[in-house]
Amino acid sequence: MEPKLSFIYNTSTNDTAYGGVGGAHGDWRVMSTISGTNIITDKMIFTGGGILGTLPVPTCASGTRDASIKPDLAAYIIPQTYIETSTLMYNVPMAGYGGAMNSSFRYVFGVYVNGRADSDVYLEAWDDATFSTTSCEVLTGTPNSGTYSLISAIRTTNNAPPWHPGWDGNDSEAVFLRGDQDRIGLNNLSYVQDKAVYYNIYIKLETDCTTFHNTPVLGFRYLYT
Amino acid sequence: MDFQLPNFKHMTAEDGKVYGGHNTVTSVNPYKCYFIATYPDGTIVKGNNLFVTGWDDIPQGLSKLAYVLSTGHLIEIPRYRAYKPLIECSVGMDGSRIFHSIRVQCLDTNSIVIDKIILRQDLISKHKIGDRIWSREPIPAGLENDKSWKYTS
Numbered sequence: 001m002e003p004k005l006s007f008i009y010n011t012s013t014n015d016t017a018y019g020g021v022g023g024a025h026g027d028w029r030v031m032s033t034i035s036g037t038n039i040i041t042d043k044m045i046f047t048g049g050g051i052l053g054t055l056p057v058p059t060c061a062s063g064t065r066d067a068s069i070k071p072d073l074a075a076y077i078i079p080q081t082y083i084e085t086s087t088l089m090y091n092v093p094m095a096g097y098g099g100a101m102n103s104s105f106r107y108v109f110g111v112y113v114n115g116r117a118d119s120d121v122y123l124e125a126w127d128d129a130t131f132s133t134t135s136c137e138v139l140t141g142t143p144n145s146g147t148y149s150l151i152s153a154i155r156t157t158n159n160a161p162p163w164h165p166g167w168d169g170n171d172s173e174a175v176f177l178r179g180d181q182d183r184i185g186l187n188n189l190s191y192v193q194d195k196a197v198y199y200n201i202y203i204k205l206e207t208d209c210t211t212f213h214n215t216p217v218l219g220f221r222y223l224y225t
Numbered sequence: 226m227d228f229q230l231p232n233f234k235h236m237t238a239e240d241g242k243v244y245g246g247h248n249t250v251t252s253v254n255p256y257k258c259y260f261i262a263t264y265p266d267g268t269i270v271k272g273n274n275l276f277v278t279g280w281d282d283i284p285q286g287l288s289k290l291a292y293v294l295s296t297g298h299l300i301e302i303p304r305y306r307a308y309k310p311l312i313e314c315s316v317g318m319d320g321s322r323i324f325h326s327i328r329v330q331c332l333d334t335n336s337i338v339i340d341k342i343i344l345r346q347d348l349i350s351k352h353k354i355g356d357r358i359w360s361r362e363p364i365p366a367g368l369e370n371d372k373s374w375k376y377t378s
């Protein structure tokens with residue numbers, strides 16, 4: 001039977017594990033679905049660093065955006081990550097390097113697997129819901145990114161901490177997300193059962209980026225009986 | 226639970242389409258794909274669909290295994306000592322979903338044969354729905370304790 005996945009995110013600066021079983025719990029919220037379905041209505045938004053500087057925290061109105069300015073001298077991490085719901089956008093303050101805290105954290109984003117996946121749960125990034133192409137600029141990268149994707153993601157489920165300030169896709173247990181060739185298993189085991197697995201993620205803009213607006217799909221691939 | 230597929234357009238009894246910016250994927254209808262397990266006494270057990278397959282609930286001792294796809298393909302799996310079929314699925318953070326394949330793990334004498342049944346086709350991949358890809362893997366540890374392995378009679 002297919003396991004049920006819940007996409008969870010930590011809205012606080014408390015770097016503590018999720019204690020729930022698929023629902024909102026403590027500082028952790030769950031991306032919303034339409035009642036009675038598994039259609040998800042929330043979105044992960046990378047924004048900030050533009051004319052407004054930073055958007056309000058811990059929440060701001062849904063639809064708020066601050067286009068990040070294309071960097072001129074040095075690569076630039078999009079500074080703010082939100083989960084946008086139908087009414088509010090919830091800031092995830094520990095995303096990436098932890099923003100202004102300039103640190104790195106373990107319990108930021110996660111997936112609660114209710115049931116059993118007979119494989120690891122792999123985090124992947126694709127152009128769209130066909131899960132078949134990686135042509136958008138944030139995934140192709142640029143010459144300055146070494147043609148790596150601009151999205152760095154790191155597995156933070158396990159105890160040994162490879163994450164550190166300044167981590168990127170070249171680090172141990174991290175990847176520059178692109179399709180199913182450059183992806184990260186979130187449990188690093190051959191199965192996941194009734195547990196939460198964790199990751200962190202950010203986007204770094206290079207000086208040779210165009211001024212793009214991309215909407216890639218983050219997806220999770222797994223096997224089940 | 227109501228398994229709606231938000232990224233599928235024009236879902237019919239036969240298949241579904243997913244339109245992307247650079248590719249169009251045609252998928253089987255996951256509601257209409259299931260296994261058929263046949264037993265020596267003539268009993269036939271039919272699975273449900275790709276969401277709730279029903280595999281873990283069937284008894285041991287089957288004599289034949291086959292899959293029916295919504296496209297009309299009937300795929301018969303050769304006889305092996307045991308089977309454990311796995312559905313390969315991707316779920317987007319937006320709730321979109323694609324079923325890639327059924328990886329039927331087949332216990333052979335000294336290895337596992339993977340009989341992979343393709344469930345999607347598109348404008349790029351050379352594989353079509355119903356195609357099969359075979360490979361071998363080592364026998365995993367702890368197989369005897371895994372109730373999802375169903376042994377043949």
